[in-house]
Amino acid sequence: MSPSAPSPQQPPSRRIAEELRKRIERGELAAGDKLPSERALAEEYGAARNTAREAVRILAEQGLVTAKHGKGVFVRQPQRLFRFGSDRYSIKNRETGLTPFRLEAKRQGKTARIDVLSITREVPPADIAERLQVSADDASVVHRENHYFADDEPVQIVSTYIRWGEAQGTLLMQPKSGPNGIYGRLEELGHVMTRVRDEISARMPTPHEAALLDLLPGVPVLEVLHTSLDQNGEPFEVTRYVHRADQTGLLYELPVEQPTPPEAQ
Amino acid sequence: MSPSAPSPQQPPSRRIAEELRKRIERGELAAGDKLPSERALAEEYGAARNTAREAVRILAEQGLVTAKHGKGVFVRQPQRLFRFGSDRYSIKNRETGLTPFRLEAKRQGKTARIDVLSITREVPPADIAERLQVSADDASVVHRENHYFADDEPVQIVSTYIRWGEAQGTLLMQPKSGPNGIYGRLEELGHVMTRVRDEISARMPTPHEAALLDLLPGVPVLEVLHTSLDQNGEPFEVTRYVHRADQTGLLYELPVEQPTPPEAQ
DNA sequence: TAGTGGTCTAGACCACTGG
DNA sequence: CAGTGGTCTAGACCACTAT
Numbered sequence: 001m002s003p004s005a006p007s008p009q010q011p012p013s014r015r016i017a018e019e020l021r022k023r024i025e026r027g028e029l030a031a032g033d034k035l036p037s038e039r040a041l042a043e044e045y046g047a048a049r050n051t052a053r054e055a056v057r058i059l060a061e062q063g064l065v066t067a068k069h070g071k072g073v074f075v076r077q078p079q080r081l082f083r084f085g086s087d088r089y090s091i092k093n094r095e096t097g098l099t100p101f102r103l104e105a106k107r108q109g110k111t112a113r114i115d116v117l118s119i120t121r122e123v124p125p126a127d128i129a130e131r132l133q134v135s136a137d138d139a140s141v142v143h144r145e146n147h148y149f150a151d152d153e154p155v156q157i158v159s160t161y162i163r164w165g166e167a168q169g170t171l172l173m174q175p176k177s178g179p180n181g182i183y184g185r186l187e188e189l190g191h192v193m194t195r196v197r198d199e200i201s202a203r204m205p206t207p208h209e210a211a212l213l214d215l216l217p218g219v220p221v222l223e224v225l226h227t228s229l230d231q232n233g234e235p236f237e238v239t240r241y242v243h244r245a246d247q248t249g250l251l252y253e254l255p256v257e258q259p260t261p262p263e264a265q
Numbered sequence: 266m267s268p269s270a271p272s273p274q275q276p277p278s279r280r281i282a283e284e285l286r287k288r289i290e291r292g293e294l295a296a297g298d299k300l301p302s303e304r305a306l307a308e309e310y311g312a313a314r315n316t317a318r319e320a321v322r323i324l325a326e327q328g329l330v331t332a333k334h335g336k337g338v339f340v341r342q343p344q345r346l347f348r349f350g351s352d353r354y355s356i357k358n359r360e361t362g363l364t365p366f367r368l369e370a371k372r373q374g375k376t377a378r379i380d381v382l383s384i385t386r387e388v389p390p391a392d393i394a395e396r397l398q399v400s401a402d403d404a405s406v407v408h409r410e411n412h413y414f415a416d417d418e419p420v421q422i423v424s425t426y427i428r429w430g431e432a433q434g435t436l437l438m439q440p441k442s443g444p445n446g447i448y449g450r451l452e453e454l455g456h457v458m459t460r461v462r463d464e465i466s467a468r469m470p471t472p473h474e475a476a477l478l479d480l481l482p483g484v485p486v487l488e489v490l491h492t493s494l495d496q497n498g499e500p501f502e503v504t505r506y507v508h509r510a511d512q513t514g515l516l517y518e519l520p521v522e523q524p525t526p527p528e529a530q
Numbered sequence: 531t532a533g534t535g536g537t538c539t540a541g542a543c544c545a546c547t548g549g
Numbered sequence: 550c551a552g553t554g555g556t557c558t559a560g561a562c563c564a565c566t567a568t
Contacts, residue, residue: 011537021472037553048539053554061326061482063469069554070546081466089521198517201346202467202485202510204328207286217326220467220485220510245467245485252463254519256354276556302534313558318535335534335565 012047016055024064024075035065035073063218063246080108082155084243085251089196089228099181105150113149116175121164128161131227132238142167144182147212150247154213157242162186166236183228186237191230198252199225202245209242219246277312281320289329289340300330300338328483328511345373347420349508350516354461354493364446370415378414381440386429393426396492397503407432409447412477415512419478422507427451431501448493451502456495463517464490467510474507484511 010018023029036044041052056073059065067073088100105112122143129136144160160182162172171178172185183193205213205221213221224241243250275283288294301309306317321338324330332338353365370377387408394401409425425447427437436443437450448458470478470486478486489506508515 013537018472039553048541050540051538054537056554061469062471067554068547070548070552072547072553083464086517086519193521195518195520198515199348200465200487200515200517201513202487204326204483204485206327207283218469220469222465222467248466250463250465252351252465252517252519253460254351254517255460256458278556304534313560315559316557319556321535332535333566334536335567337534337566 012045013051013054014058016041016045016047016052017058020055020059021062021064029075031075031077033075034071035075037072060216061218066216079247081249082108082150082243082247083249083251084156084224084241086196086253089193101148101155108150110150111152113152115147115149117145117147119144119173119175124161127225128238128240131225132161132163132235134163140164142172144172153247155244155247157209157212158239159242160237160239162237182237186228189236191228191234191236193228194231195229195233197227197229199227200250201225205242213242213244215244216246219244221245222248222250224250277310278316278319279323281306281310281312281317282323285320285324286327286329294340296340296342298340299336300340302337325481326483331481344512346514347373347415347508347512348514348516349421349506351461351518354458366413366420373415375415376417378417380412380414382410382412384409384438384440389426392490393503393505396490397426397428397500399428405429407437409437418512420509420512422474422477423504424507425502425504427502447502451493454501456493456499456501458493459496460494460498462492462494464492465515466490470507478507478509480509481511484509486510487513487515489515 020029020035029035035041035056038049038052038056041047041055042049045052056065056067060067060073064076065073066076082104084100084104099114101114102112120143121139122141123139124132124134124136124141124143126136128141132141134140140163141161142164144162146158146160147154148156148158162182166186166189167173170185170189172182177185180187187193201223202220203223205215205219209215209221215221222241222243222245224239224243226239226241227235228237228239230236285294285300294300300306300321303314303317303321306312306320307314310317321330321332325332325338329341330338331341347369349365349369364379366379367377385408386404387406388404389397389399389401389406389408391401393406397406399405405428406426407429409427411423411425412419413421413423427447431451431454432438435450435454437447442450445452452458466488467485468488470480470484474480474486480486487506487508487510489504489508491504491506492500493502493504495501
């Protein structure tokens with residue numbers, strides 16, 4: 001009928017995937033519903049099971065459905081997103097004692113847990129060394145790795161890097177880094193956080209990340225490379241956040257620089 | 266050997282995928298190199314072609330390799346990222362006449378092209394209506410859809426929404442919206458952009474987006490839902506940016522609110 | 531033309547879930 | 550136990566690329 005319909009010459013697996021997608025979009029299959037089994041789909045469309053299976057794979061890749069071994073394939077539930085953002089570094093949060101993560105978890109009625117995985121002296125990755133302005137050839141940094149959970153589900157991986165010369169022998173080497181956390185210690189070392197720079201990208205997870213974050217196929221990660229600048233514009237701390245994108249979003253609210261009004265004065 | 270090695274009981278397809286991944290990480294297969302053909306891999310590992318093919322699919326899903334029909338499977342080239350960020354809304358850019366996109370393209374030695382796809386009065390999507398504070402039940406907005414290209418490769422899809430009541434009969438309904446673009450016109454209507462709010466998320470593309478952005482499998486999109494607030498804190502424009510994540514990153518640089526120093530005065 | 535990936539078939543066995 | 554997805558096999562034909 002329609003002149004430029006892409007359907008007629010499409011292979012069966014894609015055709016099945018599109019029909020299922022339409023059923024989902026029309027609401028015939030709602031979030032949480034179970035799709036017909038692969039064997040049922042195969043029979044329904046007169047195809048081999050592998051062909052029906054390929055159709056399901058296409059939908060999973062798009063993040064629309066999730067297969068559960070032994071149970072079936074289900075339409076994915078849109079998750080309410082955690083919102084991390086520009087206020088993540090705000091002084092106010094330090095004063096309340098509640099970190100932004102705990103605040104957001106509380107707002108969603110979930111329990112927050114933060115595991116300190118490791119605190120080690122290391123050779124920094126190249127991108128970190130560049131931003132922290134340290135050598136990438138020797139063990140010039142301390143790496144603190146933390147994992148964040150909401151209701152015991154992993155939400156983000158956080159890797160913080162600080163210069164070894166400054167962290168050495170301080171609470172920055174300890175899991176409990178004291179009042180106001182590491183930023184409190186860094187302030188005592190003369191670094192007042194004045195500006196932040198967040199570089200944001202998205203990509204598919206590595207197998208390692210997929211395992212740590214318990215990620216289903218078709219779920220990307222959001223990566224934030226954060227640099228803290230002090231009162232002299234010097235970087236003194238760099239953190240890499242890796243968020244699971246199906247449960248996490250970022251929020252940046254910021255003022256726009258105004259031009260000097262031409263008719264003022 | 267290693268006590269908790271996950272390898273021994275892994276299915277052949279995953280084992281092949283892991284070995285290929287290691288070859289890539291060790292640099293034996295560099296960016297741009299061609300992998301052994303599926304048939305060659307199958308023979309090398311004593312498996313059926315479909316099993317080798319599954320291994321390649323796993324790597325493609327991770328964004329590590331790209332299959333080219335009739336040619337082979339190649340290790341993906343890391344692309345230099347376009348950086349869009351907080352200065353995207355800066356007044357300075359309006360004064361130079363060069364949009365941030367054209368500036369970034371120029372910096373990378375690429376040609377920029379912007380296509381105005383459509384300018385139509387529409388019923389807004391729910392998320393847009395909520396942020397623009399208009400009705401989602403009638404055609405309360407004007408939707409301007411633009412596509413951005415670098416060297417004729419699609420980079421982002423931009424959908425801007427403005428209240429119909431304000432756009433009606435103005436240059437906001439025209440492809441050429443006049444000096445300083447739409448923000449110039451909105452300023453004449455009394456809206457000075459004072460703050461912006463950007464909500465960022467990542468997800469796999471819809472088939473429609475994948476086609477528009479020419480996306481390979483395993484490449485997610487970055488979505489930015491941008492709200493412009495005027496001098497009264499009222500939203501007057503909302504834009505949805507959909508970026509391809511393999512060529513685009515975001516950059517936010519912002520000041521941190523300082524507490525009143527306890528010993529000042 | 532030969533070599534590549536894209537898709538399909540028909541069957542098999544395994545692993546997980548639930549009654 | 551029956552039903553589900555996860556994986557594999559061995560073969561086939563198609564579509565695209567290069568020579």
